[in-house]
Amino acid sequence: MHAWTRSFSATRILAVDNDPLPKRRSIDYKLRGKGQQFIDFLRVEARGGAGGDGCVSFHREKFVAKGPPNGGNGGRGGHVVVRASSDESMLRRLGRVCSAKRGEHGQGGGRHGTTGKDLVIEVPIGTIVREVEAPAARPLTEDEQDDLDSLTDLEQQRIDRDKRWVYYPRMDTTITEEQEAAGRKSFFKEAERFMDEEDKYYRWQVKKELRKGPLYVDLTEDGQEVVVCQGGPGGYGNPHFLTNDNRSPKWATRGREGQVRHLELELKTIADIGLVGLPNAGKSTLLGVISNAHPKQAAYAFTTLHPYVGTVDYIDKYQLTVADIPGLIQGAHRNVGLGHAFLRHVERAKLLAYVVDLSGQAPWDDLQVLRNELEAYRPGLTRRQSLIIANKADLIATAKPNLATLQAKYPDLPIIPVSARYDKNIVKLTSSLRKIVDTIRQQDQANRNSHS
Ligand SMILES: Nc1nc2c(ncn2[C@@H]2O[C@H](COP(=O)(O)OP(=O)(O)OP(=O)(O)O)[C@@H](O)[C@H]2O)c(=O)[nH]1
Known part of the structure; x- marks a missing residue:
């Protein structure tokens, strides 16, 4: 027959x-292993790694009692990435919270912290990544738009500032005590201005995100990937706060927290x-x-x-x-x-x-x-x-x-x-x-x- x-x-x-x-x-x-439960829908809280802190440190060596600041910057936290892979047949069970690794703290001697490891979530082709519990996309109000326009070169300013501040001049020993006291005062002002600038930058980024609305990506091709959560940037080491007035800044910034998103992964x-x-x-x-x-x-x-x-x-x-x-x-x-x-x-x-x-x-x-x-x-x-x-x-x-x-x-x-x-x-x-x-x-x- x-x-x-x-x-x-x-x-x-x-x-x-x-x-x-x-x-x-x-x-x-094909399912790997018998009796494995088929998962085609998941809810997860994804967290980018936090940035490492900047370091306060000064150069010291024989005959140089008060060297210049040399604290390294903190490393950036790892991103959370979702990647489609033809090797996957179903979603893998994930914990309720998935976090990327945090960046390392900066160290003395100008050593910057290493970047945190990215967390890559491999999913089958056809997975939809959808953000939940996020504000819906909306057009910005006039005020917000003005604010955004006035700050559009902020990104460039920030890059320029970083270039300007990372240098290690030798200490000028001719500075008098009064000059140093005056300098300390102006340093705190400088530090405040710095933090203001940073805050402005982050508010600006949040506004930019508002226009985009919640994340929604359909991963339809092998290898296609999306960064769902950015890692937090690292803090700045003390050389960043070196000014003409203050030659020994005892100030560094902390790393920022990574982005947090509530996501649904749905395999279609x-x-x-x-x-x-x-x-x-x-x-x-x-x-x-x-x-x-x-x-x-x-x-x-x-x-x-x-x-x-x-x-x-x-x-x-x-x-x-x-x-x-x-x-x-x-x-x-x-x-x-x-x-x-x-x-x-x-x-x-x-x-x-x-x-x-x-x-x-x-x-x-x-x-x-x-x-x-x-x-x-x-x-x-x-x-x-x-x-x-x-x-x-x-x-x-x-x-x-x-x-x-x-x-x-x-x-x-x-x-x-x-x-x-x-x-x-x-x-x-x-x-x-x-x-x-x-x-x-x-x-x-x-x-x-x-x-x-
Ligand atoms: N005579 C005959 N029997 C068939 C044929 N195709 C399938 N069968 C029988 O029908 C029964 C059911 O077949 P399955 O392939 O398990 O059916 P299914 O639609 O996948 O069933 P579910 O898993 O319950 O959805 C089995 O005993 C098969 O051997 C056919 O062409 N001729």
Whole structure:
């Protein structure tokens, strides 16, 4: 029986299409380790590392009792970065708070603290990073805008100031005691001015952020990354406060705290094709046959408890990704069964493939249930390009009359009868999927070109 079905599908390819045979290999998204819980939604508080403090220190050596200030600056705190990686199949469990490392403090001898290590959170491709609990984007008021405009060169001023202040002149020993006392007074004024400038700078940055609104990034490509929290800048060492009046500043600044953001990470798998079907329709068997992903298959409902994505590799290196989501049932939108949680993984599929059990009593009713559930989840989802995969066509007694009725009830949807278990008509299916997805990809490309 098995040999017959294999040769059946092989002759079909040659007779029906000249499309290359799909090479069955590879699965990108496989859960590592058994019993691991599938995570596709996380809430986390991300914190950039705090900056290290600046240091107060003076140069000392033989015959130089009062050398110039030489305290190093504190290092910047690490950033928190979210990066998409094709090696990840699901979100990893993270603590409630994720922090990058803090910068080291400055040290004597002009040694600056090292920068804190960035915290890189690797997530699967298709993860959306969304900031919550942040003020919505709003246009600035006139006053705020004026303020912002008057300070636009602040960044440059700050860079210039840093250049000006980092130098280590030798101490002028001819300064009298009165001069030094006067200098100390003016130094505190100078330090106050410095802190004012710094505060202004940070207020300016916050205003700039206001215009942007909460962070929202969709990581759709391998290696794409976003800095979600900046590390706090390090403090300044005492050479920064060296003025003509005060040659021995005993003053350094503390590092700033890193940025804090409350984030939601939501994985919405990006697959070309989304398999949607009632439990036991044979979705997992089908995915295993066309892609060599190996979801568990068994003759009971809800065998699959989380989404699987498999890659169909064709001989000419063409690839399609197919997502199998756990069986939907009537009332899933009321959280019956596994609910709607997994439908987010077909939301972005270019093509929806309804998998129905052709040997069942009324496959057309099953199809209607699926379409109703999709509409209840996201109105308009059923208008997405779709096709029907009529599985279990090997059970001829019921499948044959059902196929005709199904076709009559859904004349607009292409129907491909297959038998996933016996590998029947699978090549026809994979070549049809390729043709449809290819057309959609070309249309998408044309749309993108016309928009740019
Ligand atoms: N006769 C026949 N049985 C099939 C075929 N495809 C799948 N089956 C059987 O149907 C049962 C259910 O198959 P699964 O692939 O686990 O179905 P599923 O849709 O993934 O089910 P859930 O995991 O509950 O969503 C298994 O016992 C399969 O062997 C087919 O083409 N013909």
